[in-house]
Amino acid sequence: MATRRQQQYISGVLAWCLSTVLVLVLLDSLSYELYFVITLIGVLVVTELTAPFNLTPRWRRRLKWLIGLGLVVFAYVVIRRILEILPEGVI
Template sequence: MVTASQRQFLLAQAGWTAAASALLWVVGSLTAELVFVASFLGFALVTALTAPLHDRPAWRSWLRWPLLVGTLVFLVVVGLRTLEKFAGLY
Protein backbone atom coordinates (compact mmCIF):
# COMPACT_ATOMS: atom_id res chain seq x y z
CA MET A 1 0.00 0.00 0.00
CA VAL A 2 1.32 3.40 -0.96
CA THR A 3 1.39 5.99 1.79
CA ALA A 4 0.72 9.69 1.36
CA SER A 5 4.41 10.54 1.72
CA GLN A 6 5.37 7.98 -0.95
CA ARG A 7 2.72 9.40 -3.28
CA GLN A 8 4.01 12.94 -2.63
CA PHE A 9 7.57 11.84 -3.36
CA LEU A 10 6.64 10.02 -6.58
CA LEU A 11 4.50 12.90 -7.87
CA ALA A 12 7.24 15.42 -7.12
CA GLN A 13 9.84 13.29 -8.91
CA ALA A 14 7.60 12.64 -11.91
CA GLY A 15 6.69 16.32 -12.11
CA TRP A 16 10.33 17.38 -11.95
CA THR A 17 11.33 14.92 -14.66
CA ALA A 18 8.43 15.93 -16.92
CA ALA A 19 9.14 19.64 -16.46
CA ALA A 20 12.87 19.19 -17.08
CA SER A 21 12.23 17.09 -20.20
CA ALA A 22 9.75 19.66 -21.52
CA LEU A 23 12.20 22.49 -20.89
CA LEU A 24 15.00 20.60 -22.63
CA TRP A 25 12.68 19.93 -25.57
CA VAL A 26 11.69 23.60 -25.80
CA VAL A 27 15.30 24.77 -25.91
CA GLY A 28 16.24 22.02 -28.39
CA SER A 29 18.62 20.12 -26.13
CA LEU A 30 16.65 16.96 -25.47
CA THR A 31 19.19 14.15 -25.18
CA ALA A 32 19.18 11.07 -22.98
CA GLU A 33 22.28 12.34 -21.19
CA LEU A 34 20.74 15.68 -20.25
CA VAL A 35 17.43 14.10 -19.26
CA PHE A 36 19.34 11.76 -16.94
CA VAL A 37 21.33 14.60 -15.39
CA ALA A 38 18.25 16.76 -14.87
CA SER A 39 16.22 13.84 -13.49
CA PHE A 40 19.00 12.76 -11.15
CA LEU A 41 19.51 16.28 -9.81
CA GLY A 42 15.76 16.50 -9.30
CA PHE A 43 15.76 13.13 -7.54
CA ALA A 44 18.46 14.30 -5.14
CA LEU A 45 16.62 17.58 -4.55
CA VAL A 46 13.23 15.92 -4.01
CA THR A 47 14.84 13.40 -1.66
CA ALA A 48 16.34 16.19 0.42
CA LEU A 49 13.28 18.42 0.41
CA THR A 50 10.78 15.72 1.33
CA ALA A 51 12.90 14.17 4.10
CA PRO A 52 11.07 14.16 7.42
CA LEU A 53 12.77 15.93 10.29
CA HIS A 54 12.13 13.44 13.09
CA ASP A 55 10.52 10.19 11.99
CA ARG A 56 12.21 8.35 9.11
CA PRO A 57 9.94 5.86 7.32
CA ALA A 58 11.48 2.52 6.37
CA TRP A 59 10.85 3.03 2.64
CA ARG A 60 13.22 6.03 2.58
CA SER A 61 16.20 3.80 3.41
CA TRP A 62 15.82 2.27 -0.06
CA LEU A 63 16.48 5.67 -1.65
CA ARG A 64 20.19 5.51 -0.87
CA TRP A 65 20.77 2.87 -3.57
CA PRO A 66 19.36 4.87 -6.49
CA LEU A 67 21.22 7.90 -5.13
CA LEU A 68 24.48 5.94 -5.02
CA VAL A 69 24.08 4.45 -8.50
CA GLY A 70 22.92 7.79 -9.90
CA THR A 71 25.92 9.54 -8.39
CA LEU A 72 28.29 7.04 -9.98
CA VAL A 73 26.64 7.39 -13.40
CA PHE A 74 26.63 11.18 -13.02
CA LEU A 75 30.37 11.15 -12.26
CA VAL A 76 31.02 8.96 -15.32
CA VAL A 77 29.01 11.33 -17.53
CA VAL A 78 30.84 14.37 -16.16
CA GLY A 79 34.21 12.62 -16.49
CA LEU A 80 33.58 11.65 -20.10
CA ARG A 81 32.41 15.16 -20.97
CA THR A 82 35.50 16.62 -19.29
CA LEU A 83 37.81 14.32 -21.24
CA GLU A 84 35.96 15.16 -24.43
CA LYS A 85 36.22 18.92 -23.92
CA PHE A 86 39.69 19.31 -22.47
CA ALA A 87 41.75 16.32 -23.52
CA GLY A 88 40.04 15.34 -26.75
CA LEU A 89 40.38 11.70 -25.77
CA TYR A 90 36.78 10.66 -26.15
Protein backbone atom coordinates (compact mmCIF):
# COMPACT_ATOMS: atom_id res chain seq x y z
CA MET A 1 0.00 0.00 0.00
CA ALA A 2 1.37 3.37 -1.00
CA THR A 3 1.87 5.95 1.70
CA ARG A 4 0.71 9.54 1.44
CA ARG A 5 4.28 10.69 0.65
CA GLN A 6 4.59 8.12 -2.13
CA GLN A 7 1.28 9.25 -3.62
CA GLN A 8 2.39 12.89 -3.45
CA TYR A 9 5.67 12.01 -5.14
CA ILE A 10 4.03 10.00 -7.92
CA SER A 11 1.37 12.66 -8.46
CA GLY A 12 4.01 15.37 -8.64
CA VAL A 13 6.16 13.48 -11.15
CA LEU A 14 3.17 12.57 -13.32
CA ALA A 15 1.91 16.15 -13.29
CA TRP A 16 5.37 17.40 -14.28
CA CYS A 17 5.69 14.83 -17.10
CA LEU A 18 2.26 15.54 -18.54
CA SER A 19 2.67 19.31 -18.35
CA THR A 20 6.09 18.99 -20.00
CA VAL A 21 4.57 17.11 -22.93
CA LEU A 22 1.78 19.66 -23.23
CA VAL A 23 4.12 22.67 -23.20
CA LEU A 24 6.58 21.09 -25.65
CA VAL A 25 3.75 20.19 -28.04
CA LEU A 26 2.33 23.71 -27.81
CA LEU A 27 5.78 25.16 -28.55
CA ASP A 28 6.29 22.62 -31.37
CA SER A 29 9.58 21.55 -29.76
CA LEU A 30 8.86 17.98 -28.75
CA SER A 31 11.93 15.74 -28.99
CA TYR A 32 13.03 12.76 -26.95
CA GLU A 33 16.17 14.46 -25.67
CA LEU A 34 14.47 17.68 -24.60
CA TYR A 35 11.61 15.79 -22.97
CA PHE A 36 14.07 13.59 -21.08
CA VAL A 37 16.13 16.53 -19.80
CA ILE A 38 13.12 18.53 -18.64
CA THR A 39 11.55 15.46 -17.05
CA LEU A 40 14.81 14.67 -15.22
CA ILE A 41 14.85 18.22 -13.86
CA GLY A 42 11.26 17.74 -12.71
CA VAL A 43 12.05 14.44 -11.00
CA LEU A 44 14.93 16.09 -9.15
CA VAL A 45 12.77 19.04 -8.07
CA VAL A 46 9.86 16.85 -6.94
CA THR A 47 12.28 14.56 -5.10
CA GLU A 48 13.68 17.49 -3.15
CA LEU A 49 10.30 19.08 -2.47
CA THR A 50 8.83 15.87 -1.06
CA ALA A 51 11.91 14.83 0.93
CA PRO A 52 11.23 14.00 4.59
CA PHE A 53 13.13 15.88 7.27
CA ASN A 54 14.07 13.26 9.84
CA LEU A 55 14.31 9.80 8.23
CA THR A 56 14.48 8.32 4.75
CA PRO A 57 12.05 5.51 3.88
CA ARG A 58 13.29 2.53 1.88
CA TRP A 59 11.43 3.55 -1.29
CA ARG A 60 13.22 6.93 -1.29
CA ARG A 61 16.62 5.26 -0.96
CA ARG A 62 15.87 3.29 -4.13
CA LEU A 63 15.22 6.55 -5.99
CA LYS A 64 18.97 7.25 -5.87
CA TRP A 65 19.54 4.47 -8.41
CA LEU A 66 16.90 5.86 -10.76
CA ILE A 67 18.27 9.39 -10.42
CA GLY A 68 21.83 8.13 -10.93
CA LEU A 69 20.80 6.35 -14.12
CA GLY A 70 19.04 9.51 -15.29
CA LEU A 71 22.17 11.56 -14.69
CA VAL A 72 24.28 9.08 -16.67
CA VAL A 73 21.87 9.33 -19.61
CA PHE A 74 21.89 13.13 -19.22
CA ALA A 75 25.70 13.14 -19.44
CA TYR A 76 25.46 11.04 -22.62
CA VAL A 77 22.99 13.51 -24.16
CA VAL A 78 25.21 16.48 -23.27
CA ILE A 79 28.35 14.83 -24.68
CA ARG A 80 26.51 13.92 -27.87
CA ARG A 81 25.28 17.50 -28.29
CA ILE A 82 28.78 18.89 -27.71
CA LEU A 83 30.21 16.54 -30.32
CA GLU A 84 27.55 17.71 -32.80
CA ILE A 85 28.51 21.35 -32.25
CA LEU A 86 32.26 20.87 -32.59
CA PRO A 87 33.65 21.09 -36.12
CA GLU A 88 35.03 18.02 -37.90
CA GLY A 89 38.58 17.04 -36.97
CA VAL A 90 38.66 18.68 -33.53
CA ILE A 91 38.28 15.35 -31.76
